[in-house]
Amino acid sequence: MEVPIAAYLPEALALAGALLTFLMDAAGVRRRSAIGGLSVVLYSLALLSVLGDLAVFPFTAFATIPSGLVDAGPIGPIQFTSFGILWQVIFLSASLLVAFASLSEGEGEREVPIFYGLLSLATLGMLLVALSADLVFLLLSIEITGISTYVLVAYARKDARALEASMKFYLIGALSTAISFFGASLLYGAYGTTSLSVLSKVPSAGSEMVMVGLGMLVVGLGFKVTAVPFHMWAVDVYDGAPDHVSAFLAAGSKKMGILAFITVFVASVRLFQVSNAWALYVALGALAVVTMTVGNVLALQQRTMKRMLAYSSISQAGYMLIGIAVDTPAALAGTTIQAAAHVLMKGGAFLFVAAMATIGVGNRIDDYRGLGHTHPATAASFAILLLSLAGIPLTLGFVGKFYLFAAAVEAQGMFIFLAIAGLLNSAASVFYYARILRIMYMVDPQPRSAGRWTPAVAHLADPGAGSTPPSHGGAKSAVGGRLLAEIQSLGVARWTAIVLCAAFTIVLGIYPTPLIDLANNAAFHLINNLP
């Protein structure tokens, strides 16, 4: 079937974003409002288009893909699946979130166009991953995002830590790409094709070679999704990168790895007729358990906010891997919902860290003391995001986890252990999330002399910290003024982005049906449309 060129509208918009941004840079237009505004507009259009393609009610007019093409099998290296398009929504939301919030960042010399241009390129790669039906196409798309993000981490050129992070990211990324391609080439050797669909007609040859090839893909992609033991780079990179880039890495490009995982394994295990598929599932299950456990245990011990969030992001990747290991429609729907939730939770959380950094709050968790009283709206949003990360009901994070764990319990057998491991982990994670809530809401804003890691300058200790109530608040009329001051100090766009993340987390947590229907439908087609 002929594919109309308009079907590639989202990808074209992302590419246009990159090209136009670099052209504007060459023409000397480097104002953040102009360049950032362009990206926000383009991403919004792309988002409308993909929502239209999914036939989400008010956006159907924006559909560009003929409905006959969706879930109709691959066209060369490309396929339009409702699953892929749903993930495009997730990717574009992440990019839009970061692009929009970054409008509140300061102006730089060359930084602004570099940031937005690379962001668009990275988005392009992610969108292509969602379309791919071919291993090489998939890995090349991943590389587009990969190379963009290596540079994106270092776009603040004078920050030594960011440069170090970029270098680490680059080296590990190159290694993981090499491993993935090696694995893909082994599969090519076994089957004579890299297409993820033609293979079904080819009888399985040399199952050892296939297993090694798939194993190498697990390792290569494992680096991308920060699965333990391939996670070492992630924390340093998230910690060293500029805050908004960390938000994008956690919210956006990590999801790309998850989708690549799903594309490769859900399709390949069925299509390649792998003879020892159970071993692959055991490996994936083990990977999921180890990832969430190690991520959690290490997150417990962190004293800086970004490292804590990075480790918690690793453990969240573990939850998403549960869905891939269980490999039923419900489980993949769960992974999708969890990924959508993760965009809001981690994106919002890193943006909150960025916002706090701009007003001089340090990066240590103890530095967040009393923010609940000094910055009520953003702190409440952050609290909601943390509760969602912990999987407390009435948040989207709970819905995602419920779906994942329920699917694992339903699949029975060894999968129940995945659910138990996941639940124990999410129970343990409550500890470090609650600790932050405690610090934000129950510790007075003034620095205190107690505590081992308070610097010596904190001599302003209040003597009766335990018993005297903090005197915040005041006249009722001041509330509006304080809110306005909070918005101004954090930047309107960033403040709005954070609050919107929390709002979506709650709204979709209370009324998840639209998202669940989309995810169910997509996952159902993904599995049942395989030949």
Next chain:
Amino acid sequence: MDIPWLSLLVLVSLGGAFATFFAGRYARWAALVVSLGSLVIVLAVMALFQPSLDLQNTSNSCAAGGFQLCEVHTWFTYSSSTSAPGFSVDYAVGIDGISLVLILLSAVITVAAVVYHWSEERDPHGFFGLLLLTNAGCIGVFVSLDVLLFFVFWEIVLIPMFFLIGHWGGPRRHYAALKFFVYTHVASVTMFVALLAMVFLGHWDSFDFVNTFQRQQVDNMQNIPSAVQALLFGSLLFGFGVKLPMVPFHTWLPDAHVEAPTGGSVLLAGILLKLGGYGLIRLASPMLPAGRSLMLPVMLFLAFLSIVWGAYLSLAQRDLKRLVAYSSINHMGIVLLAIALWTQLGVMAAVLLMFAHGLVSALLFMVSGSVHHTFGTRDIPSVGGMTARTPVLSTMLMIGSLASLGLPALVSFPAEFSAFLATWNTLGYWVLLPLMALVVTAGFYIWMMQRMSFGPTRGIPANAHDLPFPEVMGMSLLVGLIVLYGILPLLIEQVIPIAAIFGVPCGAGGMWGACPSLP
């Protein structure tokens, strides 16, 4: 037109809680209005509650399960991989005699706590908002008839209590708040896995549990092998037992109580502990009969352990609040014992005892809060002769203590009497064990009263004044109910047997009526 009374109740409590957060300096009025509003709705629900049910001739599955005022709406669908249409996760609410008694308790205690704290000065909007949110969560648990909805409300309860302890609590509040949160959360996820496994293994057609009370569903549940049932029951026993709390999972309770502000303690002891007992009665015991009988020795052992251990730990306490906290463990042990018996009389006694303990422990925690800020200490040996200087406070202390030790004509007496009668009917002479613990309980309360209320005046500051008006009002409300239901226990006893697990009311005879054994 049918008014959705239970949704209204949940909405008023939940929405009112959020409204109170933003009520600024009118927070206490907002809190009073909201708590009285939910009490009024509960009273309306009581008036609408039908004393007799025609279970056979109804098409509504919720009503056929023995519930009243049912509302069932689909919330979202869990698309299953095996069953074609998927499981619907419903917003399903309804009540039976057991939940009715407990929502009444919830509403009453919240009103009393709000009135007691009328002059709270530290962030009153947050304080009252969180009190109401706790109440809303508890009411939600008691009315929900869907596994997921039940869990949602169950978890909602944790958050406000965490903040109540952590922000308004005593010197070690941070430690106590975290311990409370993590401990109870671990328990609730264990419970949640077990509930999910029950849904899938029992081949339910939705996450509703109203259907499980019908014949076919019960048969489905019986197809689960007994070993698996025992495992599930054990997980649920742990999940609910932590809340109860049952020894050896009780260690969070003394810390939480001692550090919590008075209102927090009142809600914690008055309502939150009842969630555990309610869960055992509503979910664990009826649905996993084979698991229950396999785990019965464990349950009985833990019940006896809680009773005896709680009583002896109370004896050793110098802090009035700790004493009340440990005596709660003792009383909830009796509840666990009564549930473990699983006879109609036993279950009725358990619910009645939960009701009684809710009122009495709320009163005692109010008294210890007042003792603390009147005398500056809760240390029992260093305060004496209260009757002479602060007669009202002393009277309240005595009423609470006497009620707690089970004096006839106060509400605990019929409850404990039924519990011991049920124990005697099933276990025979084993009843002597909890009875002896009861003697210890009586002992420590009388000893405490002797030291604090009577004797020479000591440790009372010269400027100590008797109870302020709001505190008297809060306590009087509880005292009134303690006496009312102590003299007329039938008011409650008639309601409890109209419960979904009984199927049919156990007779107008109240606790002496003929109650056959449960299925």
